[in-house]
Amino acid sequence: MRKFVLVVLLVSTMAVFGSQVFIKATTPFQKGHILADAMEMFKEKIEALTNGRIAVELQIGIVSEEEANVQCSQGIVDMQFTGGRPVEVFAPEYFFVNAPFIIKDYEHFLRVWNGPLGEKAKAMISEKGNMVCIGTIYRGYRQFTSNKPIQKVEDLIGIKLRLPVVQTWIKVWQSLGVEPVPVPLPELYQALKEGRAEASEGDLTQIYSFKLYEVQSYLTLTNHLCGVGWITMYRPTFEKLSAEDQELIKAIMAEVCNWATEKIKDNENNIIAELQKLGMKVIVLNEDVLQKIREMAEPAIEELFKTTWPVTTWAEVLAQ
Numbered sequence: 001m002r003k004f005v006l007v008v009l010l011v012s013t014m015a016v017f018g019s020q021v022f023i024k025a026t027t028p029f030q031k032g033h034i035l036a037d038a039m040e041m042f043k044e045k046i047e048a049l050t051n052g053r054i055a056v057e058l059q060i061g062i063v064s065e066e067e068a069n070v071q072c073s074q075g076i077v078d079m080q081f082t083g084g085r086p087v088e089v090f091a092p093e094y095f096f097v098n099a100p101f102i103i104k105d106y107e108h109f110l111r112v113w114n115g116p117l118g119e120k121a122k123a124m125i126s127e128k129g130n131m132v133c134i135g136t137i138y139r140g141y142r143q144f145t146s147n148k149p150i151q152k153v154e155d156l157i158g159i160k161l162r163l164p165v166v167q168t169w170i171k172v173w174q175s176l177g178v179e180p181v182p183v184p185l186p187e188l189y190q191a192l193k194e195g196r197a198e199a200s201e202g203d204l205t206q207i208y209s210f211k212l213y214e215v216q217s218y219l220t221l222t223n224h225l226c227g228v229g230w231i232t233m234y235r236p237t238f239e240k241l242s243a244e245d246q247e248l249i250k251a252i253m254a255e256v257c258n259w260a261t262e263k264i265k266d267n268e269n270n271i272i273a274e275l276q277k278l279g280m281k282v283i284v285l286n287e288d289v290l291q292k293i294r295e296m297a298e299p300a301i302e303e304l305f306k307t308t309w310p311v312t313t314w315a316e317v318l319a320q
Contacts, residue, residue, distance in 0.1 A: 019053055020053055020054075020055070021053065021054045021055070021241065021245060022055050022056075022057065023054065023055070023056045023057070023078045023079055023237070024056075024057045024059065024077045024078050024079070025039055025042070025043070025056055025057070025058055025059065025077065025078065025079040025080070025081065026058075026059040026060075026062070026063060026068050026071060026072070026077045026079070026080050026081075027039050027059070027060055027061070027068065027080065027081040027082060028061065028062075028063055028064055028065045028067070028068050028082060028083075028185050028186070029060070029061060029081075029185070029205075029206070029209065030060070030061040030209040030210060031060055031061065031209065032205065032208065032209035033205045033206060033209040034137065034139055034140075034203075034205045034229065034260050034263065034264050035081040035082070035137065035139070035229045035260075036060050036061065036081070036209070037260060037263070038081055038137055038229070038231075038256050038257070038259075038260040039058060039060070039081045040058065041256050041259060041260070042056065042252060042253060042256045043056035043058060045252050045255065045256065046248070046249070046252050049248070049252065050248075054245065054248075054249075059077065061186070063186075064184040064185055064186055065082055065083050065085045065164065065184070065185055066085065066165065066184065068080045068082050068085070069082060069085040069086055069089060069129075072086075072131055072232055072233075072234055073086075073090070073129045073130050073131055073234070074130075074234075075130075075234045075236060075237065077234070078233060078234050078237040079231065079232070079233045079234070079237075080230075080231070080232055081137075081229060081230075081231050082229065082230055082231075082232075083098070083139075083164070083227075083228075083229060083230070084097070084098030084166075084228065084230065085230075086125050086129055086131060086133070086230055086232050087121055087125065087230070088166060088168075089129065090124055090125045090128040090129035090131075091120075091121040091122075091124035091125050091128070092308065092309075093121075093124075093308070093309055093310065093311045094117060094118070094120065094121035094124070094309070094311060095168060095308070095309065096304070096305065096309045096312070096314075096317060097109060097112055097113060097117075097118070097121070097228070098225070098228060099168050099169065099172065099225070099301070099304070100142075100169060100172045100173070100224045100225045100297065100301075101172070101224055101225070101293075101294050101297050101298075101301060102301065102314065102317060102318075103225070103226045103317075104226070104318070105226055106138040106226055106228070106261070108226070108320065109136075109138075109226055109228055110136075111320045112317060112320050113136060115320060117311065117312060117317075120311070125232065126235060129232070130234065130235045130236070131232040131233060131234060131235055132232065132233045132234075132235050132238045133230065133231070133232050134231050134232065134233050134238075134249065134250055134253050135230075135231040135253040135254065135256070135257040136228050136229065136230055136231070136257060137228065137229040137231070137257050137260045137261055137264075138226070138227070138228065138229075138260075138261040138264055138265065139203040139205065139206075139227030139228060139229050139264060140203040140204045140205065140227050140264045140268050140271075141203065141204075141221075141222075141223040141224070141225065141226060141227060141268075142201050142202055142203050142222075142223075142224055142225040142226075142227050143201065143202070143203070143204060143207065143219060143220065143221055143222055143223070143224075144199065144200075144201050144219070144220040144221075144222045144224070145199060145200045145201070145202075145207055145212050145216040145218065145219055145220070145280075146159065146198060146199035146200075146216060146217070146218045146220065147198055147199070147216060147217050147218065148198070148217075148218065149218055149220075149281070149283060150199075150218065150220040150283060150285075151283060151285070151289070152289055153176070153177075153289065153292050153293055153296060156176050156177050156178050156293075157176075157177035157178070158177065158178070158179060159178050159179065159198055159199050160178075160179045160181050160196070160197050160198040160199065161173060161178040161179065161180055161181060161197065161198070161199045161200065161201065162181050162183045162188060162191050162192065162196075162197035162199065162200040162201075163180045163181065163182055163183070163201070164182070164183075164184070164185065165182045165183075165184060166182075168304055168308060170182065171300050171303075171304065172297050172300050172301060172304070174300070175296060175297050175299065175300035176293065176296055176297060178199075181196060181197040183196070183197060188200060188202075188206075188210055188212075189210050189211065189212065189214075189215060192212065192215040192216060193214075193215045199216070200212060200216065201222070201224065201225075202227075203227040204264075204268055204271040204272065204275070205264070205271065207219065207271075207275065208271055208274065208275060213275055213278040213279055213280050216280065217279075217280065217281060218280065218281050218282075218283055219272070219275055219276075219280045219281070219282050219283070220282075220283040220285060221272075221282065221283065221284050221285065222285065222290070222293070223290070224293070229260075231253060231257070233249075301314060302314060
């Protein structure tokens with residue numbers, strides 16, 4: 001009996017009974033974040049189209065990005081809607097696609113991600129992470145929140161900035177004089193409320209869905225990173241599906257990714273206006289300040305391309 005239970009526990013969470021398929025999907029983000037919205041839309045569309053033959057169980061805002069990535073790579077869940085953790089962990093040489101000041105906009109990201117460099121990254125994620133990349137979503141530019149106004153480069157010096165536990169991001173921000181405070185996403189609000197961190201950076205739906213307007217006074221529009229969400233699926237789960245179901249999932253995911261991307265593009269200004277209504281003061285940095293910030297970060301970025309992302313150069317990425 002024990003042996004039977006152990007075997008059952010080791011099987012992926014996807015179960016197929018005849019033509020019935022069950023998929024467990026997770027996101028580290030809260031309801032109201034575009035990736036949580038996209039996951040709910042995927043469930044709605046595929047269950048409606050298949051009359052419930054393909055059923056999706058959702059896990060929203062329960063685990064960290066780090067935990068979600070482990071769960072998906074091990075088959076504890078079948079699908080994740082997350083940030084750049086799959087690239088960072090399983091294709092670290094290509095993580096420049098999700099680092100500050102490197103990618104110009106989402107169209108530039110797509111040219112890189114769907115080109116030779118991105119295809120190599122996807123292959124590494126499949127081989128090392130046991131996951132298939134089945135979509136990406138524009139999350140909006142990442143911005144800066146704080147309890148003091150940030151109007152010039154010098155205002156960044158010494159500020160305790162909450163960052164995800166991402167070493168390359170930490171190195172870039174350190175070059176700007178901040179004091180990084182690595183905090184997992186579920187602890188973001190509490191870290192700011194308690195004063196462990198004085199500032200944060202993130203896309204607008206993260207700032208809004210985590211209610212950072214309750215614990216941060218200022219929103220500074222830095223546009224320092226083109227935010228992207230990745231959808232990956234546990235490879236053994238995907239490979240167990242019929243060819244028809246594989247194509248169906250990819251087709252619906254393409255619809256969902258396009259819907260979510262357009263939603264953010266159409267609503268970025270509305271989210272900023274809503275954050276203002278909720279009490280945040282918005283600061284728009286002039287181009288001279290933004291250029292000085294990029295110039296200060298440049299040596300750290302160039303060093304990362306030599307030591308951590310040696311598969312290409314910043315100049316080559318910008319040329320795509």
